[in-house]
Amino acid sequence: MVARRRHARGRALHRLPASARLDHALTATTRTVGLFGGSFDPPHLAHRALAQAALAQLALDELVWVPARQSPHKADHAPASGADRVAMLQRMTEGEPRFSIDARELDRAGPSYTVDTLRQLHAEQPGTRWWLVIGQDQYARFDTWHDWRGILALAGLAVAARDADRVRAAPGLADVPHTLRIVEMTPLPHSASTVRSRAAAGLDVTALVGTPVARYIADHHLYRIAQP
Numbered sequence: 001m002v003a004r005r006r007h008a009r010g011r012a013l014h015r016l017p018a019s020a021r022l023d024h025a026l027t028a029t030t031r032t033v034g035l036f037g038g039s040f041d042p043p044h045l046a047h048r049a050l051a052q053a054a055l056a057q058l059a060l061d062e063l064v065w066v067p068a069r070q071s072p073h074k075a076d077h078a079p080a081s082g083a084d085r086v087a088m089l090q091r092m093t094e095g096e097p098r099f100s101i102d103a104r105e106l107d108r109a110g111p112s113y114t115v116d117t118l119r120q121l122h123a124e125q126p127g128t129r130w131w132l133v134i135g136q137d138q139y140a141r142f143d144t145w146h147d148w149r150g151i152l153a154l155a156g157l158a159v160a161a162r163d164a165d166r167v168r169a170a171p172g173l174a175d176v177p178h179t180l181r182i183v184e185m186t187p188l189p190h191s192a193s194t195v196r197s198r199a200a201a202g203l204d205v206t207a208l209v210g211t212p213v214a215r216y217i218a219d220h221h222l223y224r225i226a227q228p
């Protein structure tokens with residue numbers, strides 16, 4: 001714990017806005033849950049690495065994977081069906097009992113706004129402390145999310161670096177107090193778009209998604225046609 005704090009301060013804190021309060025105080029009595037939303041089209045091994053790092057570093061009781069029906073920033077992207085993405089998530093989350101999958105966004109029409117999901121979860125589980133688990137690419141544009149200030153009132157942000165990017169807040173967050181934890185993980189170059197384009201080209205994707213998901217993609221002929 002001490003080593004991690006020192007690491008966070010030395011490597012990343014000086015680059016963060018003063019409004020980003022690094023949070024280390026987890027109470028023993030509150031249930032602490034991570035919300036990990038994504039298109040997961042398909043889920044890949046960097047998603048799993050991020051989820052595992054968040055579980056460990058935030059001492060989560062549970063991490064809920066929430067596949068989006070339609071990510072608000074990907075309106076032009078027609079993802080694989082919700083059923084296929086849930087089936088792949090089941091394979092990706094195998095073996096970790098603290099992982100769960102919540103498919104509520106798949107049943108909600110329109111863009112999958114995270115604030116709506118968090119409001120529902122807060123109402124259902126009033127005693128739970130929530131962390132929204134996101135990659136750096138999302139933190140960098142978090143001020144474009146629907147009612148992002150509302151999200152900050154409902155959850156802390158747990159942010160992982162992605163590729164060579166360092167953790168940097170979106171400009172709009174500079175003067176807005178928010179609770180931040182940096183999730184330390186070895187940066188991984190995986191992306192779902194790479195998986196889709198490799199699959200469309202008939203290339204093996206096992207190294208990016210693992211054997212069970214790669215087998216599912218092949219057996220169900222997913223991503224045969226190239227798309228963004």
Ligand SMILES: Nc1ncnc2c1ncn2[C@@H]1O[C@H](COP(=O)(O)OP(=O)(O)OP(=O)(O)O)[C@@H](O)[C@H]1O
Nearest residue numbers: 038039040046134135138162188189190191192193
């Ligand atoms: N390689 C990665 N390292 C860290 N975080 C990641 C990585 N890939 C995805 N994430 C994070 O996981 C969440 C869900 O991502 P998503 O399902 O959109 O996958 P993606 O690989 O970014 O997809 P696409 O390539 O289609 O944009 C986002 O918060 C994203 O920042």
Ligand SMILES: O=C(O)c1ccc[n+]([C@@H]2O[C@H](COP(=O)([O-])O)[C@@H](O)[C@H]2O)c1
Nearest residue numbers: 037038039068071072112113114145146
């Ligand atoms: O609520 C928003 O406005 C919003 C804007 C962008 C992304 N999100 C959520 O962030 C998660 C990752 O999105 P994406 O585009 O990387 O798949 C997914 O759960 C989206 O619903 C949410």
